[in-house]
Amino acid sequence: MKNLWYIIAFIFVCQTFAQQSDFSHIDFSKADSNALACKDEKLNKLPKLVYKLTSGLPTEVERFRAIYMWVCTNISNDYNLYLKNERKRNKFYNDSLKLNAWNTRFNKIIFHKLLEEKKTICTGYAYLVKKLSDLANIKCEIVHGYGRTSTTNIEKLKSPNHSWNAVELNGKWYLCDPTWASGFQNAETLEFTFQYNDGFFLSEPELFAVNHFLVENKWIFLEGNTNTFETFLESPIIYGKAYKYLLAHTAPKKMHHSITKHDKVTFEFVLQKPIEQKDISFLIDNGHHIKKTNPTNTLIEDLSLTIDYQFNSIGFYDVHLYFGDDLISTYTVKVKN
Amino acid sequence: MKTHMTLTQNRNSLKLKKAMGLIGIFIFTLLASVPINAQTDITVKGIVTDEFGQPLEANITLKGANVGTFSDKDGTFTFPKELKKNDVLIFTHLGFNTIERTIDEKSSFLEISMGTEIVEMAGALEVDKPYKSKRKK
Numbered sequence: 517m518k519n520l521w522y523i524i525a526f527i528f529v530c531q532t533f534a535q536q537s538d539f540s541h542i543d544f545s546k547a548d549s550n551a552l553a554c555k556d557e558k559l560n561k562l563p564k565l566v567y568k569l570t571s572g573l574p575t576e577v578e579r580f581r582a583i584y585m586w587v588c589t590n591i592s593n594d595y596n597l598y599l600k601n602e603r604k605r606n607k608f609y610n611d612s613l614k615l616n617a618w619n620t621r622f623n624k625i626i627f628h629k630l631l632e633e634k635k636t637i638c639t640g641y642a643y644l645v646k647k648l649s650d651l652a653n654i655k656c657e658i659v660h661g662y663g664r665t666s667t668t669n670i671e672k673l674k675s676p677n678h679s680w681n682a683v684e685l686n687g688k689w690y691l692c693d694p695t696w697a698s699g700f701q702n703a704e705t706l707e708f709t710f711q712y713n714d715g716f717f718l719s720e721p722e723l724f725a726v727n728h729f730l731v732e733n734k735w736i737f738l739e740g741n742t743n744t745f746e747t748f749l750e751s752p753i754i755y756g757k758a759y760k761y762l763l764a765h766t767a768p769k770k771m772h773h774s775i776t777k778h779d780k781v782t783f784e785f786v787l788q789k790p791i792e793q794k795d796i797s798f799l800i801d802n803g804h805h806i807k808k809t810n811p812t813n814t815l816i817e818d819l820s821l822t823i824d825y826q827f828n829s830i831g832f833y834d835v836h837l838y839f840g841d842d843l844i845s846t847y848t849v850k851v852k853n
Numbered sequence: 854m855k856t857h858m859t860l861t862q863n864r865n866s867l868k869l870k871k872a873m874g875l876i877g878i879f880i881f882t883l884l885a886s887v888p889i890n891a892q893t894d895i896t897v898k899g900i901v902t903d904e905f906g907q908p909l910e911a912n913i914t915l916k917g918a919n920v921g922t923f924s925d926k927d928g929t930f931t932f933p934k935e936l937k938k939n940d941v942l943i944f945t946h947l948g949f950n951t952i953e954r955t956i957d958e959k960s961s962f963l964e965i966s967m968g969t970e971i972v973e974m975a976g977a978l979e980v981d982k983p984y985k986s987k988r989k990k
Contacts, residue, residue, distance in 0.1 A: 560923070561912050561914075563943050564914065567919055620971070623948065623969065630947055639972055639973065643970075647947070647951075651943070660975065666984035667980050675975070678975055679975055753984050834985060834986050836984075846984040
């Protein structure tokens with residue numbers, strides 16, 4: 517009986533969240549140029565903005581694309597606003613009255629920033645994508661959950677730290693993450709740089725689940741994946757660039773590994789497009805030195821990539837996988853005698 | 854002869870009366886239709902506030918057309934185009950629920966109260982910094 521439920525859940529996985537390849541026959545260049553043409557538009561005339569963004573676009577997916585692209589390329593992330601919110605939320609964590617009062621106040625601050633300066637933090641991106649989609653009669657929702665990055669310590673988080681969108685197109689639900697698609701924060705200077713990442717538009721659900729965990733019950737069936745929060749916490753860290761190359765991160769399922777000397781760790785991926793063996797490398801950090809090295813074995817069959825690496829010295833290593841100069845994922849490996 | 858002429862005159866005057874009657878009905882119809890037309894062009898004014906009655910500078914747009922205006926600092930507005938019955942006005946403001954209002958004969962002064970959208974804000978950031986394990990020193 518239990519197996520039957522797993523099978524039903526699996527069917528849901530395959531059927532519910534779909535991905536960008538469903539629209540491979542559609543050319544998004546017109547939608548993207550609409551978004552570009554609206555560069556100077558302000559957020560005080562939302563219906564006019566939607567009208568201009570969507571005009572002349574025959575399909576729903578193109579209209580959504582123009583809206584999403586405009587948000588990703590015009591709204592910047594405000595790191596100070598983020599820090600301020602985090603500080604207050606942690607401070608008032610045990611005082612629900614003060615927390616509510618802060619949330620109400622912060623709402624005003626955030627909408628003012630968005631309206632006047634086109635700056636926000638991530639829920640602001642998801643909110644705006646939904647708000648504009650509503651005006652274009654596209655069914656779109658804000659989804660709250662956990663986002664896992666190299667600098668967030670999820671285990672210590674008290675509440676969900678990230679928001680993204682689910683959008684219904686042609687009767688299927690798709691996932692988008694406009695915050696992470698828009699650009700990134702420089703870890704030292706804290707400055708935001710626009711750098712659009714197309715991998716977060718109608719993302720591959722399986723890859724998306726490696727660093728996004730949904731918390732709301734209403735999405736449980738849609739999410740469909742059998743990930744528990746524990747397995748999510750144990751997953752490797754994948755970076756934005758992974759969405760440029762991968763359809764799925766198949767193995768290993770865990771971030772932390774403990775092996776004995778001369779053992780191998782095997783990595784398996786499904787690729788979006790073929791890559792060359794010479795472009796695959798590891799940066800291995802033992803805490804003192806960082807060594808660039810190639811995989812021990814590499815097997816590329818069509819879009820399936822399997823690599824393994826043999827660890828011949830004891831130690832504790834951070835293992836970073838690179839395709840060219842692009843950082844894809846990180847694991848830790850403890851090698852014992 | 855005289856009698857004949859009188860008869861013809863009488864007939865002519867009857868025709869004239871009929872024609873006048875028709876013209877009269879036509880003019881009456883025309884006049885009567887004017888106020889009906891005036892009723893279908895509705896000048897819409899109004900006031901937009903938040904749920905606490907504070908005035909709101911919202912955007913007001915005619916659905917399906919690129920015509921719109923803003924309510925001013927005291928929340929009042931006059932829509933720049935005369936509207937017809939069943940036209941829909943969309944009231945939008947970031948942070949407030951969008952409101953759609955269908956216009957009818959009674960819509961010459963609209964009082965719109967827009968509810969605040971409460972969105973719990975969070976914000977994990979995308980960074981390109983590689984993960985680094987914490988090690989014992």
